[in-house]
Amino acid sequence: MSQAPQQTAPRIKVALIGYGFVGKTFHAPLISAIEGLELIIIASSDSEKVHRDYPAVEVIADPETAITHPEVDLVVIASPNATHAPLAKLALLANKHVVVDKPFTLDLAEARELIAIAGQQQRLLSVFHNRRWDSDFLAIKTQLQAGKIGNIAQFESHMDRFRPQVRDRWREKAQPGSGLWFDIGPHLIDQTLQLFGLPDSVEGNICLLREGAQIDDWAHVIMNYPQHRVILHCSMLAAGGSLRFVAHGTEGSLVKAGIDQQEAQLAAGVRPGDDIWGQDDDPVVYYCPEGKAHSLATPAGDQSRYYQGIADALRQGAPNPVSGIEALAVMAVMEAAVAASQSGQRQVIALTEQEIAKLR
Structure with a gap:
């Protein structure tokens, strides 16, 4: 039969x-x-x-x-x-x-x-929050979770650009939701929360540096944890570029210089499934306690995994790849950074005990 x-x-x-x-x-x-x-x-x-x-x-x-x-x-x-x-x-x-x-x-x-x-x-x-599936982030996440540098002391995440001329577009106009912090901040924060969870407090310096700027184009935010510090930075005036990730710990350091290439690939017409999709030939460099550099391969990124997760959640009942409560936590850190920048004082995260419990 x-x-x-x-x-x-x-x-x-x-x-x-x-x-x-x-x-x-x-x-x-x-x-x-x-x-x-x-x-x-x-x-x-x-x-x-x-x-x-x-x-x-x-x-x-x-x-x-x-x-x-x-x-x-x-x-x-x-x-x-x-x-x-x-x-x-x-x-x-x-x-x-x-x-x-x-x-x-x-x-x-x-x-x-x-x-x-x-x-x-x-x-x-x-x-x-597509950048959970970036090659650079996956590389650093893999090494940190494996305990490659021991106990983390300092973690830095940069997304810098060189756009000295203010452009005529909504993202650069003085209106709600515009500015570099609202554009880049969510990426930097979400990745940090995935690695370390919620911080104890947040410090921030968010400002306008370019001539003619109407909204923020530079941000430097510190997330304070009990045993380590996280530095988030984004700028529109970084012609020489910057290191994407730097992590220092009790057993060495990790450096990832180059950024994930999926945005550039998508803009050039490369699509998920193509041979070069998500490939990143720029290695993570591990500096051991003796100061010697060791190259570690960077895994391929694949942002299409976000939408595969959405399809699986709706068709098979799989978990939501990025839940509302996780995104709420990102918003809370964003707001804390803005308040810290405006007041000059550290800010705690404005989430309720019930919301924090759902993030654990």
């Missing part, structure tokens, strides 16, 4: 809201790389731009119409930061699952409201 064919879960139909740099470069190609997801709608006012890349996808100019479309199961929000919370709320109330690009929201109040609504609606709510 022959066995009945195994039933496979239906593909999740996706609407992508926004087709600017983030939607075009990251979300659309990563979604399209996952067998369990089907990108059926993109909300954009430029249908020609979308159809050059995805001729079969329906383009809808109005985000609200795209979000509430009856065929859509999952809404991915890649629109300007100030729209994240209202659009995510609309999607959740329309009984859609939701992925929000970072930063999650503009503040903790908005983030908490979305988490509560997702719980009430029994919908998945996730935040696109």
Whole structure:
């Protein structure tokens, strides 16, 4: 007697809201790389731009119409930061699952409201902290978890650029959710929380350094832990570049100079599954207690694992790859850093005991 064919879960139909740099470069190609997801709608006012890349996808100019479309199961929000919370709320109330690009929201109040609504609606709510799957981070994480440098004393994470001219774009205008800290800070914080958990307190110096800058373009933040310190830094005025990660411990140091290449690859048309996808030939350098340098291979990165996690969560009941409470913790550190910069005083993380317990 022959066995009945195994039933496979239906593909999740996706609407992508926004087709600017983030939607075009990251979300659309990563979604399209996952067998369990089907990108059926993109909300954009430029249908020609979308159809050059995805001729079969329906383009809808109005985000609200795209979000509430009856065929859509999952809404991915890649629109300007100030729209994240209202659009995510609309999607959740329309009984859609939701992925929000970072930063999650503009503040903790908005983030908490979305988490509560997702719980009430029994919908998945996730935040696109894609850099958990970067080659540089995976390399450092692997060595730290293996105890390569013993007890950690100092950890530094840099994402610096050289863009001396202020550009005419929403990210560089004086409006809620703009600025370098809201752009880069979530990446640096989320990776740190994945390694070390919540800090005891936060110090911050966030400012404007370029001529004509309307919003912050430089940030230096210290996360204080009982036995070590973490330095997060981002700048728009670093022509010579900087080391991506530096870690010092009781049994040596680790240095990762080069940054993950997936963003550059995606922009150049490389896609998940291609031979060079996620490859990083820049090694981690381990300095042993005697001061000798040893090269350690860097594993390949793969940001498509985020969307594979989303598909698995929705089709198979697997864990959410980045939960709302994890993203809430990132927002809490971001707010603490801004408050520390404005006050000149250390700030504690404004999470409740119940929220902290859920992060353990």
